[in-house]
Amino acid sequence: MDKNAIKKYAVWARNELIERVSQKADQYEISADADPNADSAHGVLLTADEKKQRAALIGQVKEKGFDQVMEEVAYTWFNRFSALRFMEVNNYLPSRIRVFTDENGKFKPEILAEAIHLDLDGLDMEKVYALKDANDDDALFKYLIITQCNALSGVLLGMFQKIADYTELLFPDNLLRDGSVIEQMVAQIPEEDWKDQVQIIGWLYQYYNTEPKDKVFADLKKNKKITKEKIPAATQLxxxxxxxxYMVENSLGRLWVEGHPNDDLKESWKYYLEEAKQEPEVQKQLNEIKKEYATLTPDQIRAVDPCMGSGHIICYMFDVLMQIYEAYGYTARDAASSIVKNNLYGLDIDDRAAQLAYFAVMMKACQYDRRFLSRGIQPQVYAIMESNRFDPHMIDFFTDGRKELKSALNSLISDLHDAKEYGSILDVKPVDFPALYARFDEIRNGNPNLYTYQVLDELLPFVRMAEVMAQKYHVVVTNPPYMGSSGMGGKLSEFIKKNYPDSKSDLFAVFMECWNRHIVPTGFNCMVTMQSWMFLSSFEKMRENILENYTINNLMH
Structure with a gap:
């Protein structure tokens, strides 16, 4: 894999996309002071859809600032273009028609050549014929990409949400020209590199954030604290x-083979460490633990990455789980569905990273089951959501005057206030989740009203995400963020001092302490950490807690 080419492309593509979407914003006279009800921009009349999208965009700019919104939109298109490229190379597109290249890998979009023969949900053939007749390939290409994204939203909702908002309004122009973001993606990154799903997605994500990360650390030298918007850029690796x-094999792998001895499995795990010889009394205790492991079936194992980034760890968990399932007698197809439904969980503070992790898990499932996208199964990987802005009338409609529903939902809303500041170190208390899901089913099957879709589109994902944060796991594996207390913003710093006094000196240690509490009594918490927690006096109480309440199975310096 040519990482230098990937880095060069990703850094350049970020700036190019930001410039292109900013030009589109200027074309529509977008600013925080713009009139959202204007009928035209620069003398050009707007369609009804453009007016609606423009008003939404102006609202976002007023709330977040122009630069932040341009950054978000550029990132969204980067993720979508990368996903489409990966899917076309690996023949995962349901249409089997390439979007950016021809069958020989040249930058000659097959989707353009096959436009009048395409079978895509939502495709308006009259519009296709009209654009063909006008020889307007740029407009046709834009229309086909947006329609392809919308068609994929039915099976890959976490990556291709319906594009009916300002994201479509800011679609970059001139993508068919030499030197465009798409042409350079095809030219600079060898097609072979797109075959390694985890590597290409992970490195694109990290390199895309190179310049934002450099700026965060430059600002730290000027004593500017890391805000919640900048935490992902500062800490993602x-x-x-x-x-x-190493981590997955010695946690998830160990959990299984200690209860279900299997030399063939261990042989396939290059980094698995055999257990050291123990004293008789210790061995007796270990044998009791192994008896607990022996009662587990593959579908009962819960494994989570609470800082999943673009999904590298989760995807290898998927591979190891697949080996476990197949050793237990499952077919690959049945195992893929069960793993996504029952075993894998993930969280991240960064919406774009969560989007990529979602995509990575879905593509990993496709690797084992080519028809997986048609099965209607969605992975349990989520971006951390805040409860701050829920419509109180929607909440009243959902709780329906029932005290038990109101109590459960209010508890989650309280626990997840300002959640983007704190991420997965928040303590979300378990509630009666089955009762909440029963109410969602009731609303889904009832007569729709003003709040029905709001409840199902906003509140349901929030509750699902909250459950992932509240439950306990057999296996936690993650590379937590490293951030010393001196770099933390005010809210995060105060929260950690109050809730994690023993590990407050660095965010990685806070994650160790927090997620130790999320494992079952015989579970594993496996993390990449700094070494300072082992000897600095500021971590003395944390060390005492670990030695008193947990066992270090193995540790690599």
């Missing part, structure tokens, strides 16, 4: 493959 394998 793509974990090298051998480290991921």
């Amino acid at each position: 793509f974990t090298p493959d051998w480290i991921v394998r």
Whole structure:
């Protein structure tokens, strides 16, 4: 894999996309002071859809600032273009028609050549014929990409949400020209590199954030604290493959083979460490634990990465789980569905990273089951969501005057206030989740009203995400963020001092302490950490807690 080419492309593509979407914003006279009800921009009349999208965009700019919104939109298109490229190279597109290249890998979009023969949900053939007749390939290409994204939203909702908002309004122009973001993606990154799903997605994500990360650390030298918007850029690192394998094999793998001895499985795990010889009394205790492991079936194992980034660790968990399932007698197809439904969980503070991790898990499932996208199964990987802005009328409609529903939902809303500040170190208390899901089913099957879709589109994902944060796991594996207390913003610093006094000196240690509490009594918490927690006096109480309440199974310096 040519990482230098990937880095060069990703850094350039970020700036290019930001410039292109900013030009589109200027074309529509977008600013925080713009009139959202204007009928035209620069003398050009707007369609009804453009007016609606423009008003939404102006609202976002007023709330977040122009630069932040341009950054978000550029990132969204980067993710979508990367996903489409990966899917076309690996023949995962349901249409089997390439979007950016022809069958020989040249930058000659097959989707353009096959436009009048395409079978895509939502495709308006009259519009296709009209654009063909006008020889307007740029407009046709834009229309086909947006329609392809919308068609994929039915099976890959976490990556291709319906594009009916300002994201479509800011679609970059001139993508068919030499030197465009798409042409350069095809030219600079060898097609072979797109075959390694985890590597290409992870490195694209990390390199895309190179300049934002450099700026965060430059600002730190000027004593500017890291805000919640900048935490992902400052702390995200793509974990090298051998480290991921070492961690997963010695946690998830160990959990299974200690209860279900299997030399063939262990033989396939290059980094698995055999257990050291123990004293008789210790061995007796270990044998009791192994008896607990022996009662587990593959579908009962819960494994989570609470800082999943673009999904590298989760994807290797998927591979190891697949080996476990197949050793237990499952077919690959049945195992893929069960793993996504029952075993894998993930969280991240960064919406774009969560989007990529979602995509990575879905593509990993496709690797084992070519028809997986047609099965309607969605992975349990989520971006951390805040509860701050829920419509109180929607909440009243959902709780329906029932005290038990109101109590459960209010507890989650309280626990997840300002959640983007704190991420997965928040303590989300378990509630009656089955009762909440029963109410969602009731609303889904009832007569729709003003709040029905709001409840199902906004509140349901929030509750699902909250459950992932609240439950306990057999296995936690992650590369937590490293951030010393001196770099933390005010809110995060105060929260950690109050809730994690023993580990407050660095965010990685806070994650160790927090997620130790999320494992079952015989579970594993496996993390890449700094070494300072082992000897600095500021971590003395944390060390005492670990030695008193947990066992270090193995540790690599």
